[in-house]
Amino acid sequence: MEYIQPYLDFFTQNPGWAIAIVFLIAFGEALLIIGLFVPSTAVLVGAGMLVGTGHLEFWPVFAATAIGAILGDQLSYWAGRLFGERLKTLWPLNRYPVLVARGEDFVRKHGGKSIAIGRFVPGVKAVVPGIVGMFGMGQVYFAVINVSSGLFWALAHVAPGMLFGQVLAMAGELSERLLIVLLVLLVLLAVAGWLIRLFIGGLGPIIERGQDRFAAWAERQPGRFWPRIGAVISPAHPGSLSIILFAALAVTALIAFLHIMSSVFGQSALINTDLSIHNMMQSLRNAPADEIMTMVTMLGDGAVMGTVGIAIVLWLVWRREWRIAGAAFVTILAARLFVPLMKLWLQRPRPVELTGLPEIFSFPSGHTTFATVTLGVFAVLVTHGLRSWGKAVVFAAVGIVVIAIAYSRIYLGAHWMSDVLGGFLFGAAMIAAFGIAIEAVPSRRLQPIGLSIAVLLAFLAAGTIHINRDYTANAEMYSPREAIVLYDQEQWETGAWAGLSRRRIDLAGRNEEKFAAQWAGDLSPLSEALAKDGWTEQGKWSWTLGLAYLDPNRSLADLAPRPALHRGRAAEFTWTKPVAGDANQRLVLRAWKTDVMIGKGDKTYPIYVASLMRERLRHDLNLYAVPSAVVPQPAELESFASLLRSIPGVRIVAVRGLEAKDGLTLVDAMQ
Template sequence: VRRGIPILLVYLERLRRWADARDTWTSRQIRSLLDPAQKETKILAALALLLVTAAWTFFGILEDVVSGDPLVRTDAAVYQILQDLRTPLGDSLMVSFTELGDTAVVIAIAVLVFLWLAWKRAWRTAAYWVAAIGGASAINTGIKVALHRARPTENLYSGWSDFSFPSGHSTENAVLYGFLAFLIARRVRPAWGLPVALAAAVLVALIAFSRLYLGAHWFSDVAGGLAFATAWLALLCIAYLHHQPTEKGAGGLLIVACAGLVVAGGANVYRRHAADMERYAVQYEAPSILAAAWWARDWQQSPVQRIDLAGEAEEPLTFQWAGGLERLEADLAQKGWRSPAPWTLAGALVWFTPHPGPIDLPTSPYIERGRLPSLTLVHPRAESDGTSSRFVLRMWATDIDLRNGHLTELWIGSVVDERLGNRFPLFTLAQAQPDANGPRDLLAASLGAGRLVTRADHRSTPVWDGQVLLAREGSIPANPGMGALPEGSASR
């Protein structure tokens, strides 16, 4: 700050002198941007940059949604994270926020603001207001109908509203309160401009987040809706500033808008809250399959690879377990598998030691489709070159129950080989190796029982041969091809 700002000011002064010495279109635009008296020019330049950035973001999200890029897999991860975090109090709050953004409330506030502008004879501003709300709603509906994207939760809405991308709540409320904040900020003292903008942004953010929390939209729906609304707002604000409306009759807009939000929003929450709590309730129904069917063929319904929070496919999921994790942990403990060090302050500081033990080093919390592992175990080993490494087993819930006289939980997992090294002084790195066969075979030998099966949808590679280890509590059937694995081997 001390050195950079003076240097920046020097170069800005040089740029201003260069522009003053010439009479071209470029030099005139530079003089306008650098002239302290030309505030509107700076605002127009900022809005133009915002328009380009928001439009690029929206079309990028749209391309990902249409082509099924990793962003779509991120949608599933974000959805799962938020559904796992839901609570009754959080549901009640988020339902209230989503009701404040319902179409009925948006229409009520839009009509009140329009009537106020008409009463003040601010006709040009009123025309922009109608174009802002009506145009955003029409374009949003057109994109929804064109894409026909399904919502995360079915049967929430009907008709055109049943489609998901982009989020109507996010788009309409961002345009409504964004353009309203723009109009108010131009008609109040400069000190009030920032609080008005922040209040509008917070309200829009809460409404948009409520759509994610309640499972009414995917993450890309909300992000796309906000990006489109920002681009649409920037375009309207540029046109509004270009025409320089002379009407001033909008001094009471803040009072009118707040009154509309309190009255219309409060009435909508009071009238619909009970029904909406039931509509947006968490769906706890978990699919179930026959245990015999899973053992024979339905194990292939489970995902092939772990998907991280960024939507990228990571290591293969080479283990499936039917039963309680306590039993699995107890069985593996007899073969040298241990729980890793917890993520405490003392545990985190172990990363800054040159040669920590494999058990003393905390493991990275890998995310599988939005879920943290329910069980993590570590099996240490020493390499011939003196370096240390460890096998790390992580297990995630599947929300699938197996029926076999009683319900049994089904878990999926991955086993990775992590090499511990010191690329930097006093800092240890745990680098996962690409090989998936060796760690899986070690796990099979530790269990001493199970079944190795080959996925039909995966081509064998040196990194992974496509085989998955199935295991379950109790005895393993002695049918051909389904026998127990002797300890220390992994028969294929």
């Protein structure tokens, strides 16, 4: 968080710079052709996130976004009115004749609505305002639609960012390292989305212009060979652009995969990069993110991806698309056979030893490969016959899922970064080959909506069942590996207790909260004593309980205690007790299991550290309610110490007056 905070502080102290950046991005996104290359969505949603986290005000950001978008479209409209048809011969429109022609068709089809609709359609939105001006649309009519759609477009970008910002603010309130993990994932997704948009919207027209030139050249050549090649490459062929892009992707991905494989096999500098990224990710490990990433990685398990692959093939068989069904089956099966064979050949060990996985070797990542190939086959089939912007939307959605699964593998320590890159590149090459085979045939009706519904239902059903049934085993398998320290009872009582943390260490490294006790043995006697004293057991915190934090009208009694972590671990148990006379405050007792065990006779017992804190209800911007920690009163600490002394069958170990000095009580409950 210390790397991000200076930027947040800068924008908080200098909001004018942030507003200026937002205005320029929105303005540039609306300019003719230039808007193809402006990462507007990522920047504007990011500005909305700063609004949600309280670092920027809503109205200035919203106004800058709307005004920039409206003025950019207005300037493009004036260019069309001023130059008329001559606009198409001027730079930069003369470099994109295919895109201009597509924009003209779009305007003729939708009329005045094209201004509003076009704002949300990749590619054509960069030319629509100029084209409607070129066609002679009246200024007043354009201004009405431009202003109204500009306001809606601005809200559509800022509002989701505000929601993400609120989620990140809550994540930061609960765990700063969780916030960093989520921010890294969001940045990866935003960059991937912008690159896909740039590739489809920016490079697509350039490739189409090259197709025109090549087709014209080939048509003038003698014989039949070059004219036939030109006919396939020509933009008139419905699948020509897709074939070219898939071919380029296949060659590039295959070369990159071979390079990574040789780097891994040859022990190049890539190994050091892998180790650095692995260490960085392991330093960010924390309980909430572990839970999220475990569920994400389980969505890439063979049980889920296999179900999705079967659903795709069965759908094609049901539609009597025998050849396509066979191609899909062979592509998915080839990936599943290739990965274990490659792992057996290279025999690269995983970053950490994970018991329970069917494969002990790591290169390439099976989860990344299977997710890329299976979901890529689905994307190719669904987008068969769609225009470029439709393909971009589908592939971006699939890319988000694949990137999230790949990211989870690195975070959980199951794979090195190069394992994930290798799996993604090999999968991309397989998908490109499959895409060439599909696009080479005439476009046919595969009922993309029906296929999408079938695949989505299979994915959700398999994922839900798999997570509900096997989450506990997977959480244990992917849990951080830490060494266990074993002491005997005498060692612990005479000084080993001091080796344990005497304060709770949160994920930011702060240690402001003191522990009230060290407990050796089973916690059942403590639970029984707390229940008799009016305390209520809360159980372990989960994200479903955290959803209640989004309701600012909730009372403290309706909210689960905040998930305070110690060294990245969640509390083993949590108990609460209302504070007399104040409904907005309560006492919270938590206990964390340490990595220390005590041997007594032929048995071993765990050591727990317990803290006693107050919580009060906190409202921020009246948008959510989160319990906030408060230091307890001395009388409350003494009352807890008295409760410990009253528990039958346990022994209070007084060490060098420590109990009176720091309020720390050593409890021997080893039976």
